Amino acid sequence: MAIKSVQVVLLLWTTALLSWRTFCLAELIDNQGYPTFEMSVDIYSKLEFLKFSDTGMNIVPCNIMSSLPSLETLDLSNNLLSDLGFWWPGCSYTSVFPKLRHLSLSKNRFVDLPFIAQQTHQMKYLESLDLSFNSIVLDKPCFWPIHITSLSLSNNNLGNKVFSFLSQYLQRIVLSKTGITALTQEDLLQFPMLTHLFLSFNSIKVIPTNLSSTLVSLYIDHNYITSVSRESLAGLPSLRTLKAGDNPFVCSCDSYWFITTLNKSLLPDWPLDYTCSTPPSVADLPMSEYRTSRMSCEAWLQAAVALPVTMLIVLALCSAFYACDGVWYTKMLWVWIRVKRRGQKQANLLNNTTFRYHSFISYSHQDSAWVESKLVPSLEGAGLSLCIHERDFVPGQWIVDNIINCVEASYKTLFVLSNHFVQSEWCNYELFFAQHRALDAQQDSLVFILLEPIPTNSLPKKFLKLRRLLMQQTYLEWPMDERKQQVFWVNLRSMLQVADHRILKDMALDSS
Structure with a gap:
């Protein structure tokens, strides 16, 4: 309770007051706005709790500091105390608050934290210090006692x-x-x-x-x-x-x-x-x-769901890819890409070379039905000129000379491979001369069409080179599916049409 314009005189002489443990004093203001009080502290030797709050105090008297040996809690909050107003230079600090454990200096005018830290070394039992709501400045290192x-x-x-x-x-x-x-x-x-x-x-x-x-x-x-x-x-x-x-x-x-x-x-x-x-x-x-949702926030749960779903999708795509002969189409696409790439490389090499035929067809006479009904009409219908031994060999000339001349006059040599092919003596000669021509002049002049599967162990010893060629070079397989046959013809024509058409046409006209 505020007591204004009153001078409080605390003269306590009775022995009953010697048992006090707590004393609070707040808001003591005279008629001029200054706090005024008189008290004798000699009888408060057993006081353990003391609070001077909102009193306007700006200095702590020496007699208070030296006459409260039992004081454990001191609350001086909401006053006008400063660093030197609490630690007054005129006082002796040999025994300052010997049992003080809790000190509240909140809402005052303390500034120098290093100075405060140094002064608290004299308060041997001080545990807690409240310096809130002041104007503390940090400018030098602080050395605190270990008991705070x-x-x-x-x-x-x-x-x-x-x-x-x-x-x-x-x-x-x-x-x-x-x-x-x-x-x-x-x-x-x-x-x-x-x-x-x-x-x-x-x-x-x-x-x-x-x-x-x-x-x-x-x-x-x-x-x-x-x-x-x-x-x-x-x-x-x-x-x-x-x-x-x-x-x-x-x-x-x-x-x-x-x-x-x-x-x-x-x-x-x-x-x-x-x-x-x-x-x-x-x-x-x-x-x-x-x-x-938990699903949208738990990464491991998202992974646990996404992984099986992804695997199912991949499995479904792979199954559809296999069911639709995706492997075969991929292989044919790779052949087409290689032909396109090689066409550019070979263009410069063939600028000064002339050929009479786009391709010389090497096949067994037992496969002539397929060659005459399928191969020749499809390629010659696309404007390609073919050399066939039954039609284009020079009569009366030795067969080996005819083979050599036709191979050298053709841009490519096309082999129709089958079980009948590997049993033919003349087919072996044609493969031999075409292979030597590929080594000497044009490395990609050999084209293989696999008309039917040929087991590797069924190849005679004289066709060991063919086995190596099939392992090193891409070959075209004749498909039974009509849809795939269209892709087959496109790839085959593209392999034969990379030659100089103008020269071939002139040669064809001269020949005719």
Whole structure:
């Protein structure tokens, strides 16, 4: 109760007052606005709690400091005390508050933290010090006594560097509203015994991982934290209280586990102080009411579902590819691509070379029905000139000379391979001369058509070179499916049409 314009005279002489343990004095203002009181402190030797709050005090008298040997708690908050007003130079500090454990200097005019730290060495039993709501400045290193375990510097503009000015023996640190913008693991490594940390009303955005293994209580409400990650709390194994409300939380998968899995007994302010800030669709929605699917947030669950689905799709595509003869079409496409690429390379080599035929056809007479009914009409119908031994060999000339002349006069030599082919003596001669021509002049002059499957072990020894050629060169297989036959003819024509058509046409006209 405020007592204004009154001079209080405290003259306590009775022996009954010697048993007092607590004494409070607040708001003593005279008619001129100055606090005025007179008291004798000689009889307060057993006083344990003393509070002078809101009295306008700007200096602590020496007789008070030296006459309270039993005092354990001193509250001088909301006064006009300064550094030298409390630690008065005119006093002797040989026995200052010998049993004082709790000192509150909140809401005064203290400035010099290094000076305060040095003076507290004289208070041998001081455990907690409250310097909140002052004008503390950090300009020099601080040397704290080991017996101070609790320190409050809240509502002072200190910034991120404040941690380097604190004692490593602190167990309780209050830094609410001190202008801290970032909290790092390195900041707390210097406090191995820290159990309670209060960082409310700052500008911290992230709780780092592996923060502190000893921290029991963390107050980080009213900051700029958007989510509390699982990894962050995993780095706080001893945590029992987490106050993180009134932050701009993002309600997304980052907060999914926090909403659904975290033990809410850790949160004394849940659910009232937890609301969604973004995205706009859920702004101001209580986090306890936010709903999202587990599938969209659990990566391992997405992988567990996506992997079998992907495998089924791949299996279905492979099955469809095989059922539609995709292997065969792919092989034919590769042949077509190789022909196109080689056509450019061979163009310069063939500029000064003339041929009479696009291709010389080498086949067994037992396969003549297929050659005459399928092969010749299809190629000559496309404008290609073919050399066939039954039609184009010169009569009366030796057969070997005819073979050599036809091979050299043809741009390509086309072999129709079958079981009958490998049994033919003349086919062997034609293959021999064509192979030597390929080695000497034009390396890609050999074209193979596999009319029917030929088992490797059925090839005679004289056709060992053919076996090597089939392993090294691409060959075309005659398909039974009519759809595939169209692709077959396209690839075969493209292999034979890369020659100089103008020269071939002139040669054909001269020949005719």
